[in-house]
Amino acid sequence: xxxxxxxxxxxxxxxxxxxxxxxxxxxxxxxxxxxxxxxxxxxxxxxxxxxxxxxxxxxxxxxxxxxxxxxxxxxxxxxxxxxxxxxxxxxxxxxxxxxxxxxxxxxxxxxxxxxxxxxxxxxxxxxxxxxxxxxxxxxxxxxxxxxxxxxxxxxxxxxxxxxxxxxxxxxxxxxxxxxxxxxxxxxxxxxxxxxxxxxxxxxxxxxxxxxxxxxxxxxxxxxxxxxxxxxxxxxxxxxxxxxxxxxxxxxxxxxxxxxxxxxxxxxxxxxxxxxxxxxxxxxxxxxxxxxxxxxxxxxxxxxxxxxxxxxxxxxxxxxxxxxxxxxxxxxxxxxxxxxxxxxxxxxxxxxxxxxxxxxxxxxxxxxxxxxxxxxxxxxxxxxxxxxxxxxxxxxxxxxxxxxxxxxxxxxxxxxxxxxxxx
Numbered sequence: 001x002x003x004x005x006x007x008x009x010x011x012x013x014x015x016x017x018x019x020x021x022x023x024x025x026x027x028x029x030x031x032x033x034x035x036x037x038x039x040x041x042x043x044x045x046x047x048x049x050x051x052x053x054x055x056x057x058x059x060x061x062x063x064x065x066x067x068x069x070x071x072x073x074x075x076x077x078x079x080x081x082x083x084x085x086x087x088x089x090x091x092x093x094x095x096x097x098x099x100x101x102x103x104x105x106x107x108x109x110x111x112x113x114x115x116x117x118x119x120x121x122x123x124x125x126x127x128x129x130x131x132x133x134x135x136x137x138x139x140x141x142x143x144x145x146x147x148x149x150x151x152x153x154x155x156x157x158x159x160x161x162x163x164x165x166x167x168x169x170x171x172x173x174x175x176x177x178x179x180x181x182x183x184x185x186x187x188x189x190x191x192x193x194x195x196x197x198x199x200x201x202x203x204x205x206x207x208x209x210x211x212x213x214x215x216x217x218x219x220x221x222x223x224x225x226x227x228x229x230x231x232x233x234x235x236x237x238x239x240x241x242x243x244x245x246x247x248x249x250x251x252x253x254x255x256x257x258x259x260x261x262x263x264x265x266x267x268x269x270x271x272x273x274x275x276x277x278x279x280x281x282x283x284x285x286x287x288x289x290x291x292x293x294x295x296x297x298x299x300x301x302x303x304x305x306x307x308x309x310x311x312x313x314x315x316x317x318x319x320x321x322x323x324x325x326x327x328x329x330x331x332x333x334x335x336x337x338x339x340x341x342x343x344x345x346x347x348x349x350x351x352x353x354x355x356x357x358x359x360x361x362x363x364x365x366x367x368x369x370x371x372x373x374x375x376x377x378x379x380x381x382x383x384x385x386x387x388x389x390x391x392x393x394x395x396x397x398x399x400x401x402x403x404x405x406x407x408x409x410x411x412x413x414x415x416x417x418x419x420x421x422x
Contacts, residue, residue: 023089037081038078042074046071046074049070053065067121069115069118072110076104076107082099083097101156105153113142133194133200135220135221136190136194137190182222187221189242190221190238204248204249205226207240207246209244212228213228214229215227223236224238255343256368257340257343257364258368260373260380261361262381263350263360264360264381266359266394268352270321274320285328288328291328299319302317326347326359328391329384330346332383338372338375338379340363347360361380361381365377
């Protein structure tokens with residue numbers, strides 16, 4: 001400033017004018033210095049840092065560059081220069097210094113925010129992040145840092161100590177509790193969800209109350225995002241996963257098998273004892289040959305030992321068509337390439353209902369993929385529906401319009417025959 005004043009005074013300029021001219025030139029000089037410093041920082045220093053990080057291919061380095069941490073940090077340089085030159089304007093020194101400090105605080109908050117994002121991004125590269133997400137904690141840290149940053153900015157502008165503002169924080173705690181109610185509930189829920197390993201990113205959950213049925217794609221402080229199977233996104237409050245019930249399919253996905261639990265309903269009037277002709281026919285079914293031979297010998301030996309008269313089929317033990325069919329289905333599942341043979345496998349008869357006798361297939365596929373599961377299940381029941389008539393069994397089905405039409409046609413035909421006979 002003294003150099004500029006002495007230089008201007010050498011040109012014999014009017015005193016009021018030389019004062020304004022010296023101030024203008026000083027502002028221009030400071031601006032030029034700030035621009036040069038900013039240029040050097042961004043175009044030289046940051047480029048050197050970028051090349052070093054890319055050359056060594058540091059994972060965290062690439063994330064720092066993506067989050068523009070160094071670029072944001074470079075904005076502090078001009079603010080420091082302006083702060084140092086504030087003494088050249090005694091009348092406005094205090095105001096300029098406050099403005100520069102405020103700008104530095106704001107830039108620092110932005111840098112810290114980016115660094116916290118970097119920490120979260122680096123953490124997500126590890127497998128543990130799926131079971132122990134820290135995004136909620138990062139958001140809490142951001143809120144706390146932002147709160148203290150705002151207090152520092154206000155304290156700087158009014159020229160008071162931040163401790164004075166913090167002393168009134170207790171009186172405002174009730175207001176903060178109300179304003180940040182969801183964040184506080186979300187923080188507590190996040191701790192419980194994480195510590196109990198209740199949900200992870202990638203888990204398939206069902207929560208009918210919120211219309212959620214799909215994979216978790218994000219867990220944050222306040223919300224859990226679920227991408228449903230129709231590709232819509234459902235947002236669930238984090239604390240709802242603690243207070244309400246939901247189903248997590250992770251256990252099924254990690255078990256290596258997905259359950260098939262479906263029943264066939266048979267008309268009870270189609271169930272009968274197996275005749276000799278039926279038994280001979282069943283022996284030619286590869287999956288039943290051993291069963292028919294072994295079961296036949298066992299039944300025959302029992303009836304002889306008990307001196308049972310088999311002239312009446314009610315006496316003693318005998319094979320039934322539904323029992324043989326049940327054995328066939330069991331053997332069919334044991335030889336199916338899509339069924340997990342190390343998990344529960346059974347074909348059981350349930351209590352009769354108004355729709356007939358249910359024969360339930362209870363087994364697990366050896367792949368949890370949805371399309372594979374549906375394909376295997378459909379293939380199994382396609383086969384069972386087609387093969388059931390070979391055992392003399394009728395699948396139960398409520399009468400349709402076509403069935404009623406056939407009955408009417410048969411009655412009409414009989415009436416016409418009677419008229420012709422008369």
